[in-house]
Amino acid sequence: MAFSQQLPQGVTDLYADDYELKQALTGQLQHVISSYGYQPIQTPTFEYYDLFMNVPGTMNSDQMIKLIDRDGKVLVLRPDATVPIARMVAQSQSEVETYNKFLYVTNIFRMESGESDRSSRSFSQVGVEWFDDAHPLNDIEMIVMAIESLKQSGLKNIQLELGQAGFFQSLLQEAGLTIEQQLVVQQKVDEKNEYELSRLLTQYQVNDQIKNQLIQLPSLFGSPNYVITEAEKIAVNRGMKQSLKRLVELVNQLEQLGYAHYISIDLGLVNHLNYYSGTMFQGYIEGYGKPIIQGGRYDQLTKYFDLETSAIGFGIYLDDLISIVKKQQSFKTNQLETVDVVTEEKDFVKAMEFAQELRGKGVVVNMHYENDSTTGDPVIYLSEKKVEIKGETFTFTTVEDFLTKAGFKNGNN
Structure with missing residues (x-):
């Protein structure tokens, strides 16, 4: 009986050299992250569908790869790493006080559209989650660890964009939009589609002042001095001013630590995962069009699991990392004779x-x-x-x- 030798769309085989490189890079990242006090964990490959649907803004239903178990309950292959870890921590609250820094290496499964940055239905991540006390210095340590993880993987020309979810969220509150309208506006800001953003805000009858300020967000990116100066001009409420103040303090600390040349600011960085609530960041490598690392603070997510704690984390896209180091020839595996x-x-x-x-x-x-x-x-x-x-x-x-x-x-x- 003949059978198809083709793979399903969105998955790939990994041959010996690439797999060896993947293992070596994973080991290097684990070594760096472990030196900051993180300990490894693992969550199941599939979870209940309701876990993600009960947390607003995590994942669209049509992005999830669904299964039906023998009891008729809907399961999904893991479409996100952070939510299952938050669920796990909530179930083990007694351990959080002494064991709150987590390192994971996992596969993510999503039904992405062909126009998405990531058309693969299965990709690997190395990441961290820190359930903390929301101290501002923890944000700095997280960003430093992100940069060092990429540096010690041999990458060159690293650029980390910083954002502040609170700045956008506070401005959006002034617009008087419904939740559904806010999500559409957020998508257009994230896409930096100023024309479509302007059209939508006019359609939603947002007043001219707030409309003009929202339209400026996609272009508020670049050097910290430039972005902060321009952002101060449109900071119309207390929430925006506080968010901007925290961002300035973050940049100043990173400059003192010698990381200024890695840092830029993008106030139009409004990730589609709505659980981010403060500092956000994503990292790029020159000549590679997709972010290789994404992360930020998500202090509101844990409340959906009756867990009173703040959290911050990031995920590194391991498959993209492999592509870059192969192109740059910047990482040498420990070859055996x-x-x-x-x-x-x-x-x-x-x-x-x-x-x-x-x-x-x-x-x-x-x-x-x-x-x-x-x-x-x-x-x-x-x-x-x-x-x-x-x-x-x-x-x-x-x-x-x-x-x-x-x-x-x-x-x-």
Whole structure:
């Protein structure tokens, strides 16, 4: 019976080199993040559909990949990492006081449209969640950790855009819109579609002053000095002024820590995940059109789980990270030395013992029972105790003698 060899739309296979790079990058990110006191956790691949629908502004129903269990309940493949972790923390509130910094490596599943930044239906994230006391300095530590995570992955030309959800939300309150209208306006600001934004605000009969201020938001991005100066001109209420003050303090602290050249501001940064409530940020790499990291503060999300705590976090898009480091050739994996052992079948036991001893020294060994090695790796002809490396030949007596003459150092390059 013939069957299709095609993959479903939006998923991909990962071959050896890319998978090895993914594992190495994941390990590096985990190493950096763990040094800030984060501990690993894991949530289930699927959750109840209602978990996401009961938290406003997290995910549209048509973005979720749904399943029906044997009891007729609707499940979804994990479309977001933060909400399940908030659910988990709420169920284990007694542990939050001593164990509140979480690190995750997970797959996300979404039915994105072809016009989305991310057309894949399955992608990997490395991220963190910190259930904290909302201290402003925690925001700074989170942003520093985000930058260092990207830097120590070997990335060049990192740019982190800072936003303030409170600035937009406070201005939007002045417009007198319904919840549905607010979501549409938010989408147009996020898309930086000033023409469509202006048309909608006119249709919604927003007064001219607030309309003009909202229309300016998509263009309020760039250097901190420029954006802050322009934003002060349209800060019409206390909430906007307080949000701007917090943003100024954040920028000043980052400048003192030596991160000024990584930072810009975008007050039109209004992520579609409406649970963000304060500091927001997303990171780009020059020449790559999509954000590689997104995060921010979401102090209101936990209340939907009867959990009285604030929170901040970020997620790194691991598949995009792989694409960038391959292009920049900026991350080197820890390659193991590899050899081909050629032997006759009658000498199999002796050859296997020799190979096992090499493997114990950290060397990768491929066995060949005919002289058919085409890998380009060093070839050991065991019966002759002879080695060919890059056109040169030498003999050896023991495994240690081979490692020394071959220039191998405990199996690693």
